[in-house]
Amino acid sequence: MSETQSSAARAPSSGFSLFYYASPQTFFPLAGKLLWPCWIAAALLTLAGLYIGFFVAPTDATQGDSYRIIFIHVPAAWMSMVVYLAMAFWCAVGLVFNTRLSFMMATALAPTGAIWAFVALWTGALWGKPTWGTYWVWDARLTSELILFFLYCGYMALQAAIDDPRRADRAGALIAIVGAVNVPIIYFSVKWWNTLHQGASVSLTAAPTMATTMLTGMLVMALAAWAYTIGAALVRVRAIMIERERSTDWVRKLVSNGDSKA
């Protein structure tokens, strides 16, 4: 990567307040300030969610205690889809407006999304054995979620394989945007086709088919997953900003001041 290129890519002076934080220079301190609230919220919500999930929520009538997988499995599966859509969104914004920060956001989100997809698949397999009688079946829901995991891996691998970050961003953006088609397929797979995976217990259009305390535990865990995801993405995007903008004045100033929190 040539130094002239990255300094030439400096954002024009930010006029609108809406786009004020669109430049790495101004977003860096904001991201730093948001970090601690995210971590604290994630920790507290996880503790509360796990407590409700393991001590307050009752045993399920048919599944016994193995149903308690939902307190991790469902939030992980939700986040794997949400993070992918967020990633595709930032990639699209980056392609249209040529903003550097958008691509950095997408890059920062990918590993967390991949972890969520993996956790969803893995916990699902562990639950599937005692419940269904098998770890894995090739039904539409499981297969499309596996494809999502591969899309994350493909995005990260492609980006890492191209040295020029601008070209890497554009190539990765293509995977991210094309792959976004898979997300509604995952979500609606249990409706469109016969699957071994059960239908949605919680949806925007119908009353949840779960006991209230079970639902509460699951939603608290989902909020914890949100907080963790945002925190993890911010840490990563700060690191990416410093790495990519290392030849710019603001990073030099930051490093020489030795104040990474500024």
Added chain:
Amino acid sequence: MKPRQKRMALIGAGVALLVGAVALVLNTFNDNMVFFYSPTQVAAKEAPQGRTFRIGGMVQEGSLQRGEDGTSVKFVVTDTAHTLTVAYKGALPDLFKEGKGVVAQGKLDESGLFTASEVLAKHDENYMPPEAAHALEQAKKAQSTVVQ
């Protein structure tokens, strides 16, 4: 048109085309996307003939018969419209129960008996404590006696 709007239109058109293409492909492969066939589909001969496929539905109440050897079982799978008798030799999953969902993989013979090589329990999307399930059952029973 500014270059920015051009790019936005390009991406929008690309995604729209892609969604259309995927919809067409999924629609074409619809038959291959189903994990199992229902007894009604089997009765209508929509299920593949002469090769292995899966059927799914509810295990009919009171239909489970255990063989003398202790490992072979027979049960009836229903989707309330049609039924199918399934023979299976092996351990059933823990959640296998009469009145609950089941998916079985196997072959259909000429006499209409489905010989399964694998039986999986299909869980539904309802989660409730045992007391609530019990109350629900009681209410169902009470209702059915009233109807009779």
